[in-house]
Amino acid sequence: MRIGRFDVRIFSDGVFRLDGGAMFGIVPKVLWEKQKPADDRNRIAMDMNCLLIRDADHVVLVETGAGPKLNARQKEIYGIEDPPRLLDELRSLGVRADEVTLVVNTHLHFDHSGGNTYREGERIVPTFPRASYVFQRLEWEDALNANERTRGSYIADDYAPLEAAGRLELVDESVEILNGIRLDRIQGHTRGTQTVRVSDRGETLFFSSDFMPDRHHLPLPWIPAFDLFPLDTLAAKKTILPRAVEERWTVAFTHDRPRFGRITDVEGKLRFDELPG
Numbered sequence: 362m363r364i365g366r367f368d369v370r371i372f373s374d375g376v377f378r379l380d381g382g383a384m385f386g387i388v389p390k391v392l393w394e395k396q397k398p399a400d401d402r403n404r405i406a407m408d409m410n411c412l413l414i415r416d417a418d419h420v421v422l423v424e425t426g427a428g429p430k431l432n433a434r435q436k437e438i439y440g441i442e443d444p445p446r447l448l449d450e451l452r453s454l455g456v457r458a459d460e461v462t463l464v465v466n467t468h469l470h471f472d473h474s475g476g477n478t479y480r481e482g483e484r485i486v487p488t489f490p491r492a493s494y495v496f497q498r499l500e501w502e503d504a505l506n507a508n509e510r511t512r513g514s515y516i517a518d519d520y521a522p523l524e525a526a527g528r529l530e531l532v533d534e535s536v537e538i539l540n541g542i543r544l545d546r547i548q549g550h551t552r553g554t555q556t557v558r559v560s561d562r563g564e565t566l567f568f569s570s571d572f573m574p575d576r577h578h579l580p581l582p583w584i585p586a587f588d589l590f591p592l593d594t595l596a597a598k599k600t601i602l603p604r605a606v607e608e609r610w611t612v613a614f615t616h617d618r619p620r621f622g623r624i625t626d627v628e629g630k631l632r633f634d635e636l637p638g
């Protein structure tokens with residue numbers, strides 16, 4: 362996919378599984394299971410998508426999947442059966458770990474940040490040794506101070522060691538981290554979740570973050586029970602979705618099939634059509 366001067370790829374680090382009821386909030390199972398069938402433990406399977414954004418001078422990776430540090434029990438709970446694909450996918454696109462210049466996580470839940478680091482003997486070290494890792498400051502603070510409600514989603518080894526390694530770059534609110542790549546804090550899923558927008562020569566690509574994890578969450582009331590601020594998610598959807606339709610953004614989701622698509626409004630109902638390729 363080309364967005365102006367940028368080459369943008371999307372791929373999945375692998376599949377994981379979460380409780381379907383939690384993913385769809387107040388939506389009754391009779392409705393959501395038509396979109397996403399549940400397994401015998403009521404879990405639905407989802408990809409963990411990563412974006413690779415390149416121009417002549419920069420190699421930007423957005424999200425790093427669940428990574429290589431989960432133990433057998435965690436893998437069993439989340440139904441992760443295969444080893445992480447991140448590094449193989451990058452290799453097949455011609456990218457070595459030490460060529461990545463920026464790593465962005467939309468937020469620090471383990472399914473987005475697990476591949477940030479790996480275990481080398483006793484130490485936890487950055488997977489991308491020359492990259493700056495860019496997170497929202499509020500997300501960083503909340504991840505380091507998880508509470509009873511949020512603790513299950515954060516694993517400090519995925520992000521805390523980046524500070525001592527000198528690879529951490531915290532941002533506030535809305536920033537253009539590179540000419541044409543914007544990060545915007547959208548409170549909803551967490552306080553410090555950020556979306557990614559890539560724009561050049563009149564084209565825009567929008568990467569949703571988890572406030573809208575897949576195409577099934579386009580209808581306004583379909584909001585995950587995981588979201589800490591569901592009414593803020595609702596407000597953000599009301600602002601962002603009409604723009605995505607109006608300005609014909611290319612859209613990609615964090616937990617959908619790893620595809621690009623476009624959102625259109627068909628008689629008041631939003632629909633997502635995959636773009637070819």
Ligand SMILES: [Zn+2]
Binds near residue numbers: 470473571615616
């Ligand atoms: Zn997620």
